[in-house]
């Protein structure tokens with residue numbers, strides 16, 4: 001992650017993001033025709049306007065090989081040229097590459113996938129009696145840090161429509177997407193590839209729209225029209241589910257239903273809408289590298305492609321990557337670092353990643369990160385006092401959100417060190 005506005009991922013800023021003084025880049029100059037008519041087709045190279053074709057061709061050659069004078073690979077130059085193309089990873093696919101550029105190559109991960117059918121992330125039916133749901137969520141949050149929920153109240157048609165709107169934006173002609181491309185989150189909305197592009201050692205195969213949804217929403221005009229209504233409605237829907245889950249998880253800690261909400265968790269929200277284009281060499285790259293989520297709670301929806309994997313230590317001590325199998329209509333919930341700390345390790349923040357699965361299919365997922373909106377110098381976070389006793393002393397010290405976020409942004413996205421940093 002680079003410059004300051006970018007540092008909002010996955011924490012919303014404390015200032016009001018509706019300030020209109022900066023980009024969404026050129027938002028006032030985006031031609032109407034490019035945004036009011038959703039184009040649900042991918043653009044082939046031949047269909048691109050001639051000026052853009054030239055741009056795409058130079059992008060292809062520079063992304064494939066950016067040579068240094070000693071014959072080596074100049075990663076910094078490749079990254080810069082890729083970023084300046086302003087069309088993301090999808091822009092590479094649009095020009096028909098048949099191998100991935102070196103800057104996207106990752107080292108293989110030695111951890112094996114779990115044997116098929118041996119273990120699976122729990123799926124919890126929220127329509128079961130409340131006491132049963134609380135117990136199931138408590139157990140899943142403790143053992144897995146991840147679970148899926150069904151019967152959460154969001155219709156499948158809304159889920160499908162939202163995922164499809166995100167896909168539509170990413171499959172607009174490149175010349176229609178690129179005016180939105182920006183690493184700046186000033187204004188509360190950005191579209192770019194790899195939030196940590198300039199920091200990571202290998203880029204990942206994804207493009208992302210980020211929207212800071214709380215405590216204040218951005219000016220809706222900054223969200224691309226082709227997915228605007230869907231993104232705003234998704235925020236409404238997920239916020240309701242998020243609040244309900246926080247109550248259930250609060251009860252699961254034995255501190256009453258409102259304790260976590262009192263900490264303003266649920267009010268600070270960032271939505272990230274990921275698009276993973278089809279990939280000519282899926283096994284050579286990653287969608288999202290191994291990481292834990294720094295905030296309190298994440299609510300994610302994914303399409304039917306699959307690719308999200310959770311690191312899980314089985315009862316026999318073996319550690320595996322376990323697929324979070326797409327369940328139609330389900331939401332994926334996971335505990336973040338902050339909630340692990342607040343719960344004094346009752347709930348676990350678990351490492352996860354997204355692998356790239358398909359040579360010919362794109363994948364869409366939308367994650368909403370919930371964080372406290374109270375960020376003052378006297379607002380301290382740490383293990384809830386109710387959970388601390390002589391038998392169960394505090395595992396972490398208290399800190400302000402300023403210190404917490406500063407620590408997060410000083411590490412790479414893949415780091416697991418945030419929780420350790422505050423350990424006593």
Ligand SMILES: O=C(O)CCC(=O)C(=O)O
Nearest residue numbers: 272274288308354365367
């Ligand atoms: O796309 C996914 O399934 C995972 C996304 C994710 O882990 C993240 O945004 O932090």
